[in-house]
Amino acid sequence: MQHPYTPYAAEVVDRIQESRSVFTLRLRFCDPQVQARYRFAPGQFNMVYLYGVGEVAISIVSDPEDEQLLDHTIRAVGRVTRGLAELKPGDRLGIRGPFGRGWPLTAAEGSDVLLVTGGLGCAPLVSVINYIMRRRRRYGRLTVMQGVKHSDDLIFRGRLERWRNVPNTQLILAADQAAPLWPWHVGYVTELLGDIQIAPKHTHAMMCGPEGMMRVVIRELEQRALPDDAMFLSMERNMQCAVGHCGHCQYGGRFVCKDGPVFPYSEVKELFGVKGL
Amino acid sequence: MALADTRFLPRERFQTLLDALIERGFRCVGPQVRDGAVVYDTVTRSSELPVGKHDMQGPGTYRLEDAGHERMFAWANGAQAIKPHLFPAREPLWSAERGGAGSIEFTPHSAAPEAVAFIGVRACDLAAMQIQDHVFLHGPYPDPGYAARSEALFFVAVNCSHPAATCFCAATGDGPAATHGYDLVLSELDNGFVLSAGTEAGNAVMAQLELDATTPAQTQAVVAQGEASISAQTRSLPSRDLRDALFNNLEHPRWDAVAERCLACGNCTMVCPTCFCHAETEEPTLDGHATTHLREWDSCFTTGHSYIHGLQVRADIRTRYRQWLTHKLGSWHDQFGRSGCVGCGRCISWCPVGIDITEEVAAITGD
Ligand code: SF4
Ligand code: SF4
Ligand code: FES
Numbered sequence: 001m002q003h004p005y006t007p008y009a010a011e012v013v014d015r016i017q018e019s020r021s022v023f024t025l026r027l028r029f030c031d032p033q034v035q036a037r038y039r040f041a042p043g044q045f046n047m048v049y050l051y052g053v054g055e056v057a058i059s060i061v062s063d064p065e066d067e068q069l070l071d072h073t074i075r076a077v078g079r080v081t082r083g084l085a086e087l088k089p090g091d092r093l094g095i096r097g098p099f100g101r102g103w104p105l106t107a108a109e110g111s112d113v114l115l116v117t118g119g120l121g122c123a124p125l126v127s128v129i130n131y132i133m134r135r136r137r138r139y140g141r142l143t144v145m146q147g148v149k150h151s152d153d154l155i156f157r158g159r160l161e162r163w164r165n166v167p168n169t170q171l172i173l174a175a176d177q178a179a180p181l182w183p184w185h186v187g188y189v190t191e192l193l194g195d196i197q198i199a200p201k202h203t204h205a206m207m208c209g210p211e212g213m214m215r216v217v218i219r220e221l222e223q224r225a226l227p228d229d230a231m232f233l234s235m236e237r238n239m240q241c242a243v244g245h246c247g248h249c250q251y252g253g254r255f256v257c258k259d260g261p262v263f264p265y266s267e268v269k270e271l272f273g274v275k276g277l
Numbered sequence: 278m279a280l281a282d283t284r285f286l287p288r289e290r291f292q293t294l295l296d297a298l299i300e301r302g303f304r305c306v307g308p309q310v311r312d313g314a315v316v317y318d319t320v321t322r323s324s325e326l327p328v329g330k331h332d333m334q335g336p337g338t339y340r341l342e343d344a345g346h347e348r349m350f351a352w353a354n355g356a357q358a359i360k361p362h363l364f365p366a367r368e369p370l371w372s373a374e375r376g377g378a379g380s381i382e383f384t385p386h387s388a389a390p391e392a393v394a395f396i397g398v399r400a401c402d403l404a405a406m407q408i409q410d411h412v413f414l415h416g417p418y419p420d421p422g423y424a425a426r427s428e429a430l431f432f433v434a435v436n437c438s439h440p441a442a443t444c445f446c447a448a449t450g451d452g453p454a455a456t457h458g459y460d461l462v463l464s465e466l467d468n469g470f471v472l473s474a475g476t477e478a479g480n481a482v483m484a485q486l487e488l489d490a491t492t493p494a495q496t497q498a499v500v501a502q503g504e505a506s507i508s509a510q511t512r513s514l515p516s517r518d519l520r521d522a523l524f525n526n527l528e529h530p531r532w533d534a535v536a537e538r539c540l541a542c543g544n545c546t547m548v549c550p551t552c553f554c555h556a557e558t559e560e561p562t563l564d565g566h567a568t569t570h571l572r573e574w575d576s577c578f579t580t581g582h583s584y585i586h587g588l589q590v591r592a593d594i595r596t597r598y599r600q601w602l603t604h605k606l607g608s609w610h611d612q613f614g615r616s617g618c619v620g621c622g623r624c625i626s627w628c629p630v631g632i633d634i635t636e637e638v639a640a641i642t643g644d
Pocket of ligand 2: 538539540541542543544545546578627628629630631632
């Protein structure tokens, strides 16, 4: 068995600047056997290791059936991520994973999917959009609602524009502050929840972003009669070990790293909304 | 000889027990007095044990005194016992080396199992070790270092005869008598020890010592002493499962009151035998060609513990103390099927401002 704490070496195959502070690293394990063995589900994450600095938990945005490459979309905010931002194709780093429980994409087959993201927390849901787009016929109506602080923070703009034109797919964007010529809503994305259609018995809602935003979404969806176990959220906490040993990601009686990061709302309802847990 | 068999080891022959273990290849680790406190370290002579010592403990207080008798274990636990051995305060996990063309080579650190016999461990610490076993071993990702260190251990437990004023193991159900998890267990009487074995390995050591059977009077004395150790405990917890009682009181004003006193020093978490939080850190060599990835004990009282994307989830002491207590006595049940407190009282004695977990719990869950 793999030593649970030790990464495998991986190589940067490509680096894509998505916005001023967000970039995507396209990676491949140096050992082809490790690459061949590696399997993940959308919503799971890897611990990405920068030589001499440390590790950081990053969700995987590429498609699980892409056996060659592994994409991580990263925002440069901390010591490790700012260092990762400096890497170029050919550079090496470490990867340990995948960890955690991902999105309920199999359970959601045949139903409508509503995705809501806010702040800069969109990466975990990009994997879901990618996944559904490649298997579009297996799912019903897809509604993607994405809020950003500033319109310049919007990433994957090209892809989003393409997705708009896919049948049975609705895209709703909002920016708290917008540059001139922003064609979308100015304000919170949650303000637009009232406008969308929801079939409460046939919808899986998946969300990620600031907890405050998710609370607003949950309240609205509850009013629209969506059951607790049809709402899924990706939680974020400090993570260091990713295997339930280090205690940093404790959230009530759960470890976000191994019990999450994706939780049905029914599992976290008791504490969700209490500040400081 | 059946496992329930009890034998009497006269005090002057205690050395033969150490010798028997050393002969079997164990390094004996036992209590001894250092800088005015009982600590655990390598021991080869019975004279190194805290003979004739007694401890005075209270909120924010720990003091050793001469007791005027010859007993070796007439004290309750000092700051640490088994935990630092199985889960060291600082430990390398792996190293990485830079090779040609920018390659990185990762090498996990492997801990070689060492045969260690712990002398004089208490019921609360055996219970705490079982909890830590659960954290590090009983999941999909067992910790290989912890597993190696727990492989070749031998436990000589001592039933507590002199609980400190801070002890409340009777309330948590983890002491004062050791009921499982040991190879040998001792009850200390004025002139020696009543021994019994908990494993075949313990039985073999006991047989080798060629001891007399215990007398009915000795058995009687052990029972009486055990009962006295329970009734001597004045602190307690309102219940063994406080999960709902605590989570229903997350906004209780007492959290603010305790936060006024708490220094967020983290002493309570460092001495707690069940706290398992640790941080991962990196130590590159000066030339940059190699780097070691380590883990170190961390505490939910530090500012960095809940850091995420430039924010702290628990920015004030109120939420940190609440995290500690609600986890230890509340959500621990969800994660590990029991409370995370074994009633050792260490967090009470070693808190510089004398915050008493039993008092805080009583106030928060009171009405
Ligand atoms: S919480 Fe306090 S009394 Fe309970 S096990 Fe930890 S240190 Fe001992
Ligand atoms: S409760 Fe006491 S020991 Fe624990 S962090 Fe606060 S001051 Fe330190
Ligand atoms: S990241 Fe260490 S316990 Fe979850």
